[in-house]
Amino acid sequence: xxxxxxxxxxxMNKTFQINSALIIFGIILIYVVxxxxxxLRKQPITTYKVNASNINNNIICDGLALRQERxxxxxxxxxxxxxxxxxxxxxxxxxxxxxxxxGNLIQTVERKDATDAKFSSSDYLEIRSxxxxxxxxxxxxRFFQVYTFRDTIESKVMEMSNQLLMKExxxxxxLAKTTVRNMVAPESGIITYYTDGYxxxxxxxxxxxxxxxxxxxxxxxxSGDIVESGKTLFKITANESWNICCFISYxxxxxxxxxxxxxxxxxxxxxxxxxxxxxIRTNTGFILVLPMEKYMIDYINERFLSVEIILDRxxxxxxxxxxxxxxxxxxxxxxxxxxxGNETGENKLYVRRTDDExxxxxxxxxxxxxxxxxxxxxxDPNQFQDSDIxxxxxxxxxxxxxxxxxxxxxxxxxxxxxxADFSPVSIVRAGDExxxxxxxxxxxxxxxxxxxxxxxLENQVLx
Numbered sequence: 470x471x472x473x474x475x476x477x478x479x480x481m482n483k484t485f486q487i488n489s490a491l492i493i494f495g496i497i498l499i500y501v502v503x504x505x506x507x508x509l510r511k512q513p514i515t516t517y518k519v520n521a522s523n524i525n526n527n528i529i530c531d532g533l534a535l536r537q538e539r540x541x542x543x544x545x546x547x548x549x550x551x552x553x554x555x556x557x558x559x560x561x562x563x564x565x566x567x568x569x570x571x572g573n574l575i576q577t578v579e580r581k582d583a584t585d586a587k588f589s590s591s592d593y594l595e596i597r598s599x600x601x602x603x604x605x606x607x608x609x610x611r612f613f614q615v616y617t618f619r620d621t622i623e624s625k626v627m628e629m630s631n632q633l634l635m636k637e638x639x640x641x642x643x644l645a646k647t648t649v650r651n652m653v654a655p656e657s658g659i660i661t662y663y664t665d666g667y668x669x670x671x672x673x674x675x676x677x678x679x680x681x682x683x684x685x686x687x688x689x690x691x692s693g694d695i696v697e698s699g700k701t702l703f704k705i706t707a708n709e710s711w712n713i714c715c716f717i718s719y720x721x722x723x724x725x726x727x728x729x730x731x732x733x734x735x736x737x738x739x740x741x742x743x744x745x746x747x748x749i750r751t752n753t754g755f756i757l758v759l760p761m762e763k764y765m766i767d768y769i770n771e772r773f774l775s776v777e778i779i780l781d782r783x784x785x786x787x788x789x790x791x792x793x794x795x796x797x798x799x800x801x802x803x804x805x806x807x808x809x810g811n812e813t814g815e816n817k818l819y820v821r822r823t824d825d826e827x828x829x830x831x832x833x834x835x836x837x838x839x840x841x842x843x844x845x846x847x848x849d850p851n852q853f854q855d856s857d858i859x860x861x862x863x864x865x866x867x868x869x870x871x872x873x874x875x876x877x878x879x880x881x882x883x884x885x886x887x888x889a890d891f892s893p894v895s896i897v898r899a900g901d902e903x904x905x906x907x908x909x910x911x912x913x914x915x916x917x918x919x920x921x922x923x924x925x926l927e928n929q930v931l932x
Contacts, residue, residue, distance in 0.1 A: 514931045515920040516884045519912060522787035523905065525780075528724065530715040530757075531680050532735070532776040534768050537708045538661070538668040540701045543568050545650055549696045551703070555662045556769050559654045565703055568650040568696060658707035659769050662690035667772055668704065672714050672749060672758045680716045682773055706769065713744075713759040715776050722748055722755045724780060731759065732779045735768070741779070783898035785905040786914060792881045793904060794922035796891055799853070800845040800874040801836075807862040816846070819860040820853075821867070831860065839878055839893045847878060849891075851927070881912065882919040882927070889919055889929045 543549075547570040553559055603615075654660070665687040670679065678684070696702060713735070725731070725748070732743050742764065749756040759776075768774065806816040818836060823829045840847035857870040879896060882889040895907035906912065919925055 514884070514925060516917040516931075517789055517792060517920040519786050519788055519914055519916045519918060521785070521908075521914050522903075523782060523784040525782045526724070527780055527782065528717065528721050528778040530717055530721075530776055530778070531682070532713045532715040532759075532774040533667070533670075533675070533680065534711060534772055534774055535667070535670055535672065535675075535714055536706050536711045536765060536769075538704045538706050539655075539658075540664070540668055541565075541652065541655065541703050541705060542699055543650070543652070543696045543702045544698060545570060546696065546698045547571070547648075547650070549690070549692060549694055549702060551662065551690075551692045553660045556659065556766070558659050558766075559657065559705075561655070561657045562653045564651060565654050565660060566652050566692075568652065568702070570648045570650075652702055654705055656705065656707050658705040659766055661704045661706065661769055663770070664688050664690070664701050664704070665772055672712055672756055675714055675716075675749075675756050677716055677751060677753055685773065687772070706765070709762060709765050711761050711765045713761060713774060713776060715757040715759070715778075716751075716754055717757050718754045722757075725757075725778075728780075733759070734777050734779070735764075735774050736771075737775065737777075740764075783905050785897045785907050786912060787903050787905060788881060788894070788912075788918065789920055790899070790902060790904055791921045791923075792918050793879055793894070794881070795877045796880050796893075796927075797850060797875055798839060798847045798878050799850045799870070800876055801848050801859070802868070803844060803846055805859050805861050805868060806846065819862060820870075821858040821860055822854060823856055839880075845874075847876070847893075882922055882925060883912065884917045884919050884931050887931050889925045889927055889931060891927050 545568055547568040549566055549568055551566045553563070553565050559565065665685065667679070690696075690701070690703065725746070729745070730743060731746050732741055734741055742761070744759040744761055746760075747758045749758065801818070805818060807819065816835065816838065817833045820832050820834055821829055822832055834852060836852045837849040838846045839849065853870045855871050859868040859870065861867070878893045880891050880893040883892050884890070892911045894910050894912055897905040897907050899905075908914075912918070919931070925931065
């Protein structure tokens with residue numbers, strides 16, 4: 470019989486073997502977890518993109534154009550036919566329109582056969598020539614010329630139509646003279662074809678209700694209409710003098726106290742006008758009267774105007790007030806600066822510094838210069854030590870940094886490079902929430918700045 474073994478169990482050595490790769494992985498894992506934890510606790514830094522803008526103290530109000538308009542009324546009833554284009558200037562005794570009791574004059578012209586040439590070949594040639602000139606000079610950048618072109622064509626067609634009607638009027642002879650009344654301009658002036666009830670108003674008779682556009686009622690006059698005896702045929706304005714009248718509040722009138730002459734624009738025009746002014750007190754405000762001697766014909770067909778009175782206009786970069794901070798800086802006399810080497814040409818300072826062991830040495834530094842004045846440079850104090858001594862070049866004079874004059878600068882933190890980089894700003898106009906700063910400093914449009922300057926430190930890494 471074979472012998473059995475002694476039954477001893479041999480235990481294997483299970484000592485844990487340290488793996489270097491595992492250690493590195495653990496370190497990385499801990500770093501990632503800690504970084505993620507700190508990132509979650511960290512308050513996000515909000516930035517603001519700088520934009521160009523403006524703040525103004527101007528007064529914007531509705532205005533009324535009051536002119537010396539003379540209404541010419543018809544002494545008979547009939548069909549009216551105008552010879553002069555609306556807004557054109559006519560001479561005294563020039564034909565303006567006819568009033569046809571029977572309507573035969575217009576009907577005769579309309580009944581002409583299609584084969585009959587209403588306009589001569591030279592008339593059509595003149596119209597085509599105007600169209601060709603417009604097509605040749607057309608540009609998308611000057612699209613507004615289409616309105617001038619339209620007025621030119623309308624004027625030519627009106628002129629030709631008038632000649633045709635006048636020929637027909639003459640051709641009918643005595644028959645036309647018995648039924649057709651020829652109306653002429655009683656004086657030279659500008660012709661308009663509308664009524665609105667404001668023709669007789671003056672600055673002194675205006676009321677606040679007259680400035681209510683919702684209640685404004687305008688009636689146009691056009692060829693082919695039937696006019697009744699005693700009704701207005703057309704208006705003529707002979708005097709170039711006119712008034713722009715605006716209703717303003719007591720507070721707005723107070724802002725004009727120190728003004729003797731006002732500058733303003735009308736209907737957002739680029740033309741800046743100027744006029745002396747007067748104020749007429751009412752129960753609820755003032756009537757501002759701007760007497761004018763020019764531009765009347767430009768607004769002959771308009772009664773209501775949008776007027777912007779220019780008082781103060783501030784243009785620059787718009788930034789939130791929360792982004793502005795005060796920074797302490799040094800004022801260093803300019804004579805202590807020396808031109809740098811040929812490579813940079815930067816302004817430098819010679820500084821004597823003493824280390825912890827009492828050894829002194831002279832160094833050359835290039836501090837950030839924020840502002841230049843006649844006698845001083847405003848520089849960043851973070852580049853100095855309190856024990857530094859400034860040395861004037863080619864001189865024995867020195868100046869201790871600890872004795873430099875301090876002052877403060879308004880500025881913001883530019884965040885373009887991910888670091889809170891201080892940049893001074895010049896305040897142009899401060900508002901309740903935003904401020905307009907100048908464009909001559911380092912800050913530029915579209916720069917990113919820290920929106921709340923109190924949440925970061927200078928040179929702090931932002932992201």
